[in-house]
Amino acid sequence: MTIELKDATKKVGQITHIKPTSLTLETGHFNVLLGETGAGKTSLIKMMAGLDPMASGQILMDGEDVTRLSTQKRRISLVHQFFVNYPHMTVFDNIASPLRVAGMAKSEIQGRVEEAADILQLRPMLKRRPQELSGGQQQRTALARAIAKESRAVFLDEPLANLDYKLREELREQLPELFAGRGAVVVYATSEPEEALLLGGRTALMSDGVVTQFGTTADIYRRPANLTAARVFSDPPINAANVVKAGDTMRMGTISWDVQGAATGLADGPYTVAVRPHHVSPVAMDGAVPITGEVQVTELSGSESSAHFQMEAASWVSLAHGVHPYEIGAAHEFWMDPTQCFYFAPDGQLVA
Numbered sequence: 001m002t003i004e005l006k007d008a009t010k011k012v013g014q015i016t017h018i019k020p021t022s023l024t025l026e027t028g029h030f031n032v033l034l035g036e037t038g039a040g041k042t043s044l045i046k047m048m049a050g051l052d053p054m055a056s057g058q059i060l061m062d063g064e065d066v067t068r069l070s071t072q073k074r075r076i077s078l079v080h081q082f083f084v085n086y087p088h089m090t091v092f093d094n095i096a097s098p099l100r101v102a103g104m105a106k107s108e109i110q111g112r113v114e115e116a117a118d119i120l121q122l123r124p125m126l127k128r129r130p131q132e133l134s135g136g137q138q139q140r141t142a143l144a145r146a147i148a149k150e151s152r153a154v155f156l157d158e159p160l161a162n163l164d165y166k167l168r169e170e171l172r173e174q175l176p177e178l179f180a181g182r183g184a185v186v187v188y189a190t191s192e193p194e195e196a197l198l199l200g201g202r203t204a205l206m207s208d209g210v211v212t213q214f215g216t217t218a219d220i221y222r223r224p225a226n227l228t229a230a231r232v233f234s235d236p237p238i239n240a241a242n243v244v245k246a247g248d249t250m251r252m253g254t255i256s257w258d259v260q261g262a263a264t265g266l267a268d269g270p271y272t273v274a275v276r277p278h279h280v281s282p283v284a285m286d287g288a289v290p291i292t293g294e295v296q297v298t299e300l301s302g303s304e305s306s307a308h309f310q311m312e313a314a315s316w317v318s319l320a321h322g323v324h325p326y327e328i329g330a331a332h333e334f335w336m337d338p339t340q341c342f343y344f345a346p347d348g349q350l351v352a
Contacts, residue, residue: 001184196217
């Protein structure tokens with residue numbers, strides 16, 4: 001099973017929400033749409049699901065042109081970040097609802113609902129109504145409905161966003177297993193780079209209605225094609241600054257370091273250096289480049305400390321394990337790992 005977009009676009013009035021997009025999504029793994037809020041993830045999903053019309057282009061499902069087909073005829077399932085269940089129905093009836101609409105036999109409906117309920121640990125709740133369930137149980141009900149329907153495509157639009165941390169972790173771990181071997185193309189939208197990495201599969205990076213890069217998730221993370229892709233796939237945001245290569249030296253204002261690795265082959269001239277915050281440490285490291293900056297904001301999240309600091313070249317962020325003492329407004333020394341730097345040409349394309 002495949003979903004293929006051919007130069008697909010979407011407009012609302014005179015505003016283009018999805019610019020010409022060609023993309024092939026396949027079964028056997030998660031297909032992740034990763035981008036900030038407003039990047040176009042939900043617009044793309046609604047277009048593929050048939051909920052919103054296309055301005056131009058085609059959508060093919062297993063080679064069949066479904067561009068003009070209704071949502072029902074596309075045989076898809078959609079799970080939102082909000083708990084979309086029918087409040088007047090029991091959990092059983094919520095899961096069974098699309099099967100009844102399809103005219104399925106009562107005995108088959110019973111079997112499919114019970115199978116989905118067992119997979120998502122909902123059998124004891126089948127007679128309850130949504131208001132009697134926790135948020136996690138309501139989202140499990142929505143997922144069970146998608147599994148029982150046995151759709152050709154399942155679209156998950158930030159389905160864990162409104163759950164608490166523990167439930168998110170549990171469901172995130174289970175999701176790839178829930179849809180494994182079912183033959184459906186699974187498309188999962190998220191704004192969290194960490195979530196994309198945990199789900200694996202293949203990822204389409206989105207920014208301003210454009211897919212900036214698509215491929216194996218781990219490969220894209222290790223080698224973003226351009227600066228826009230690198231920014232999408234980093235949380236906290238990737239650090240970037242203008243640099244100039246001169247011989248064997250890279251200069252960032254008054255800071256300099258010896259060029260290493262693939263960057264040694266670059267021609268002399270201006271570039272943009274980018275490095276993820278967890279490669280800028282408050283602790284000295286062998287071979288690291290010392291950077292001094294004025295600390296502006298600090299945050300402590302679980303076992304990690306982050307510091308936003310201003311240096312002569314730019315405003316950067318350090319993210320490190322443990323609790324580190326920072327004083328707002330004071331100068332602090334950080335160490336950047338030059339082996340983890342990306343270099344981009346003036347047009348934003350990755351060159352090293």
